[in-house]
Amino acid sequence: MKLLVTGGAGFIGSNFVHYLLKTHPEDEVTVLDDLTYAGNLENLKVVEENAHFRFVKGNINDIELVETLVAECDIIVHFAAESHVDRSIIDPGVFVLTNVHGTYVLLEAARKHNKRFHHVSTDEVFGALGTADAPFDESTAYDPRSPYSASKAASDHLVRAYFHTYGLPITISNCSNNYGPYHFPEKLIPLAITNLLEGKSVPVYGDGLQVRDWLYVEDHCRAIDLIIHQGKLGETYCIGGNAEKENIWIVKKLLALLGKDESSIEYVKDRAGHDRRYAINYSKIERELGWRPEVTLEEGLTKTVAWFQENETWWKNVKSGDYQKYYVKQYENR
Ligand code: NAD
Ligand code: DAU
Numbered sequence: 001m002k003l004l005v006t007g008g009a010g011f012i013g014s015n016f017v018h019y020l021l022k023t024h025p026e027d028e029v030t031v032l033d034d035l036t037y038a039g040n041l042e043n044l045k046v047v048e049e050n051a052h053f054r055f056v057k058g059n060i061n062d063i064e065l066v067e068t069l070v071a072e073c074d075i076i077v078h079f080a081a082e083s084h085v086d087r088s089i090i091d092p093g094v095f096v097l098t099n100v101h102g103t104y105v106l107l108e109a110a111r112k113h114n115k116r117f118h119h120v121s122t123d124e125v126f127g128a129l130g131t132a133d134a135p136f137d138e139s140t141a142y143d144p145r146s147p148y149s150a151s152k153a154a155s156d157h158l159v160r161a162y163f164h165t166y167g168l169p170i171t172i173s174n175c176s177n178n179y180g181p182y183h184f185p186e187k188l189i190p191l192a193i194t195n196l197l198e199g200k201s202v203p204v205y206g207d208g209l210q211v212r213d214w215l216y217v218e219d220h221c222r223a224i225d226l227i228i229h230q231g232k233l234g235e236t237y238c239i240g241g242n243a244e245k246e247n248i249w250i251v252k253k254l255l256a257l258l259g260k261d262e263s264s265i266e267y268v269k270d271r272a273g274h275d276r277r278y279a280i281n282y283s284k285i286e287r288e289l290g291w292r293p294e295v296t297l298e299e300g301l302t303k304t305v306a307w308f309q310e311n312e313t314w315w316k317n318v319k320s321g322d323y324q325k326y327y328v329k330q331y332e333n334r
Pocket of ligand 2: 083084085086122123124175176177178186187188189191203204205208210212247271278
């Protein structure tokens, strides 16, 4: 199978490319990625010599380029996006451009060439849960609350509309919070680990009692692989980690893994419109495709801490780039 993987130089996309070339060595993978602040060719270094792998630098809004690449592939697996909620609060425009318009450009090319399309989306489209609410599932109504989640919700709706209107062979997955190797250190877990390795404190937003459902990234990649091979066309699959934890629990766990005490915690001003709780009921994908998370949170966090300890050059290079400028801007805006 020939796959066009958009956003393959980012966190989940690069893990997916590694997973694919390991589990389906006969497949041919083209990554289309514009190498924004979040894209990094170092993430693809382990596959760069693989004859079944090709990298194309380009924007998903480049219609001509997208058409050429879509014509050559069997399936588009669409990861490319602006992915960070805090950035969407500061600068929503690029989220609309990439996540909504970029998805539209890909869909149009897929429609023209009648190609299979898998859209990688998020549980944030469903809004926020209260403590006693049942977890999100495929029947939960959309209620996005940040510019990021609103842009992802818009793209989900477009993808579904192309199925109903044009019969485009699509699937969608809505996944909870991922963590693992190559995670960009602006997100809670890699930010906490790298700050602690640098002897800095960990910023905890508000009271730290917000809840996320954590999934080790390789489990997410395995779920997407199953959906693109066995998923039912037109369907949505919710993917979660069965690992709901308060943010402060995660931070304290990382402190313990790195031999630090609670003096490294710094409570800071809360995120605007901060969603209180996310959780996923993944029984549909379990029932229909036999998927369930395999890596426990304990194992996953231990492996992730070890990866960051062993890959200091990777994260030090990332942190010394545009990332720093962004944080200066973010804190000025608080
Ligand atoms: P990321 O920010 O690490 O990577 C995004 C990648 O997309 C980068 O390589 C970037 O260069 C590329 N990109 C951005 N704009 C582009 C454009 N206009 N044209 C071409 N390439 C572009 O993101 P991630 O965390 O790996 O998330 C990947 C996808 O998974 C996103 O669609 C996100 O919404 C979704 N998702 C993420 C999580 C999570 O926990 N990280 C959970 C559920 C769903
Ligand atoms: O739920 C899936 C989503 O998970 C994905 O769609 C997004 O792309 C991904 O970024 C992630 O969104 P979150 O906003 O949940 O992830 P983040 O790591 O930014 O924050 C996790 C929680 O930790 C959230 O409640 C905010 C909090 N937080 C975050 C940072 C960066 C802190 O307390 N301190 C921090 O410094």
